[in-house]
Amino acid sequence: MEHPLLISLLSPMVLAFVLGIIATLVKSDLKFPEELYTALTIYLLVAIGLKGGYKLSLSTFAEFWKPGMAAVLIGVSIPVWSYFILRYLGKFDVANAAALAAHYGSVSAVTFSEALAFHDNLKLTYEGYMPSLLTILEVPAILIAIFIARTSTQDKASQAGGASTKEVMRELLAGKSTLLLVGCLVIGLLAGKRGWDQVSPLFDVPFRGVLTLFLLEAGLVTGRRLGDLSKAGPFLFGFGIVMPVLHACIGIVLGKAAGLSMGGATILGVLAASASYIAAPAAVRVALPTASPTYYLTASLAITFPFNILIGLPLYHAIAQAIYAI
Amino acid sequence: MEHPLLISLLSPMVLAFVLGIIATLVKSDLKFPEELYTALTIYLLVAIGLKGGYKLSLSTFAEFWKPGMAAVLIGVSIPVWSYFILRYLGKFDVANAAALAAHYGSVSAVTFSEALAFHDNLKLTYEGYMPSLLTILEVPAILIAIFIARTSTQDKASQAGGASTKEVMRELLAGKSTLLLVGCLVIGLLAGKRGWDQVSPLFDVPFRGVLTLFLLEAGLVTGRRLGDLSKAGPFLFGFGIVMPVLHACIGIVLGKAAGLSMGGATILGVLAASASYIAAPAAVRVALPTASPTYYLTASLAITFPFNILIGLPLYHAIAQAIYAI
Amino acid sequence: MEHPLLISLLSPMVLAFVLGIIATLVKSDLKFPEELYTALTIYLLVAIGLKGGYKLSLSTFAEFWKPGMAAVLIGVSIPVWSYFILRYLGKFDVANAAALAAHYGSVSAVTFSEALAFHDNLKLTYEGYMPSLLTILEVPAILIAIFIARTSTQDKASQAGGASTKEVMRELLAGKSTLLLVGCLVIGLLAGKRGWDQVSPLFDVPFRGVLTLFLLEAGLVTGRRLGDLSKAGPFLFGFGIVMPVLHACIGIVLGKAAGLSMGGATILGVLAASASYIAAPAAVRVALPTASPTYYLTASLAITFPFNILIGLPLYHAIAQAIYAI
């Protein structure tokens, strides 16, 4: 059998991501129209939600509640320690530390999908309800990070202009990605097998192909962000690689404790390791307007995302093997 | 077996429509780019046309002519009585009465597709050439309604600015939805089985999934229109529910008389019951500029469309069962 | 068996192209959003590249090198003689002659795809690595034509404003269509069968359907260009039909000499006969700004493209049969 790293690096999705980066390096005129990007995002979220809901309809509460609790625990704690590390070790101001904490506490649906593809390629199984864990992990971290920012400063200036906590809450729960993920999860749950059979030819069969297109576009944006790496500074660079590995370990250990299969625990680890770049940036722009995209977008898109996709997946798989061998 | 109402309400398409409405109610930032909407519309019309043409190529003229005549009869008569009811019972002015009559006389391709899905889910058969009836029903009602408006008023002001009858005619026949439906019907007919086998992986297999996306978008627009319900008034609300039921009954009876199967007659009833929101609004904006979208879009999108999708389909199915039991 | 001409004319792709032309003739409001056009282009190039790479991964260098050399020969020589014919027989100025030579030396991915569909419909086989030949043929002719223009004139005015040769080179190699074709070819090659199985449900199965949509859009643009036919003049009209036939013959003969199957040789002929309308116009606009789109777009889109699609394919097939019968 081939080495997992090779399988991961030679997947069309990862190669498309690399092609996107190359395209920006050679200053190609290749550009995805914004509407295509939006359409791809809608497709991915709907597809993940529907499939997750359908799979959840096949699970029992008894199987699900422990991994669900593990996800909640992860989503609640990552933003807290991330914030304090960034604020006091990284010397970031309140808004930037909170914005970064929100990104690393939340999750990336694309990294998640790559993780599933990676496991399928290795013919490793995992629990069908993993997309529900993705859904559970998306929002809480963002709320907590914003809440920390609001309370941990007397300094009115860094809050001014930002929306009220209630507004932010509504914004987040009604935000595109949460709404589509949760909404389609419920649709998948209610529509059951008959429903799934009707929509799976669009939302399941060609999913990997769409993911390939999306990663091409992700590569284009990442490539443009690479220039900002120097502005991000060495601390953030280290943070964007060390923390994911740490979070992945925590996710795998908690997953094992919650009774997940090795595949399921690895994927929970990947979720913990991944940084959001759809839900979190949108929320942060509104709630923490003084935070700088140069930090949070560069870190999540140009450091952590490629690291997870290129090196993280096989690494976390190896870590999981080690932990499950104990 | 499950109840038809449940099967209808729990289809992913209907649930997506409901999700779209919920999204606007919670003020979500979820929005489909206009280009995506246009792309989905093109897809649906091309797919319906191609499949209809292919199925028609399998039918004989002997089977088809009676249902075809029934469709013509429906398309010609609905706008007439609708106009007079709206004008004299509803006290609408000439332009608004005619605009509404055009919408209710024409048909909705999405409602039609939902009706097919509903029948497939119930494992009920229907004639393959139903899309041809959709095509027959689309244009005449709009022309007749505009013609009534032109002749039934001496009042120049309400016509001024509107295009000439000839222009309107050309506009309608060359209009996007007619052109794609008729054109692709002919393509499907000419290309036959070999052609269909080449395009069905795109235009048939994932059709329900695309319909789900489209209904999500339809829900978003409907949700925004709900606020206009009060402006539309109670008469229009009643009209938008009573007339579809009446038209469905007429369609089913005529369908039975024309020798259609119960499934086919129900679908003809659904066509009669449905109100246009692609072809008719475009034509009316140009031909009857003084008519108000608050009436015609609200009635067709926010009243009749959800009624048909949520309650109408199982209701018309029950009516058809009763009529075919006689 | 049906006649090849009929099979070609009655394919959904060709009929969709005709429908697009009809739509513009009847002044339909049917219009593809620009973003949809761009998305379809990206899809086609990625799909052709991935499949070509996968198929190439199944070939050996021994099979491939002779046809590859034949393609290089074609790509290098067509622009040279085309330029001199246009310049001295056609009396075009330097910029216009070179622009046209670039278009006819390069290739059309859509015509290529139609040629594959045509062969599949006739159940004729061809070598799997044909997309690699498409890739080889795309760029060189454009570079050579621009180089000729640069050197064959002392007249500074007709060069001024145009980019430097180095810039043009970079522009071309990093240009969207080259980058996607070459990049995805490499991805397909590296990802091999496992990769192909993951993406083929999106990039292979529904390919013909997407091609049908693209040809509908191509018909819309061609229809609008038809009005410029008179401005193009009789010489260009003749050029746009005679040269493709000539180039097809050369391609078929060279293909036979290189050991290709009859199907493969015909497709090489089609490549030689086809004129570019994605890569070449973009390059020419920047490198030869004084050349007029009325000539190069009208010739490639409104003359040669329909000729190849409607008459060329069965004609070249017949020519190949004759040549292979010798």
Next chain:
Amino acid sequence: MKTVLLKLVTIIIEDELESKLLSELLNLGATGYTVGTVRGKGLYAERESAWEGENSRIETLVSAEVADKIMAHLAAEYFPHFGAAAFVITAEVLRGEKYAG
């Protein structure tokens, strides 16, 4: 570098009427135009999505005389019946003598 003072006429109108109006503009003396797609809200109706139709935003650089003709044409033919807005701004135009007809 020489500039000319011209009128920039901006018209916002329902997209169904765009192609008709554009050819009328050329007839009235405009030599070119630039068109973008916009959404909007006015006194008549909101046009926020493709279902409700979109608006086109048309700009044309013309002489003062042609600008007057265009505004008169709009006032007579379009404003009584259709959702529309139109305004005129003075602009210094490069190569403007070409547009002044």
Next chain:
Amino acid sequence: MKTVLLKLVTIIIEDELESKLLSELLNLGATGYTVGTVRGKGLYAERESAWEGENSRIETLVSAEVADKIMAHLAAEYFPHFGAAAFVITAEVLRGEKYAG
């Protein structure tokens, strides 16, 4: 054909803030607006792709008085915290008395 001199206020702002600002504009006395999608670069950050968010370009024709109110509102509520640009131009407006409130 009668035109009125009004102020054309153009505002470029992050699209997340669009709907909030639009309703505020109506509250401040604007009777309509036209919105397009643009990309841009300023002192604050580049917005070149949907990942980075897009900008909205909002135009509203208003009386001089309302224009002042809008600019004051922007200066107080938006400019200190968000990427934005705003400017005012005088325009001759057809049917402009309708917008002057």
Next chain:
Amino acid sequence: MKTVLLKLVTIIIEDELESKLLSELLNLGATGYTVGTVRGKGLYAERESAWEGENSRIETLVSAEVADKIMAHLAAEYFPHFGAAAFVITAEVLRGEKYAG
């Protein structure tokens, strides 16, 4: 709320040239820009669909001096060879001192 009088330079140009021109604008002293996608027709050629290429509509708020430099640059480098239009309007700009360089 303080406004400054600046020049709004609007340029319409083939999209292939957009990125080159934008970096030149920054070199000439512009501090930002806003770009939208438009279609158009001029003396040179119609650009109505993606096949034929699209136009970019670039706006930049600059000082009068920079505006002159930009117009001179366009007149020398772009107008002789490419489809393009450009014009200058005076605008009252919020936070404008930032753009005046």
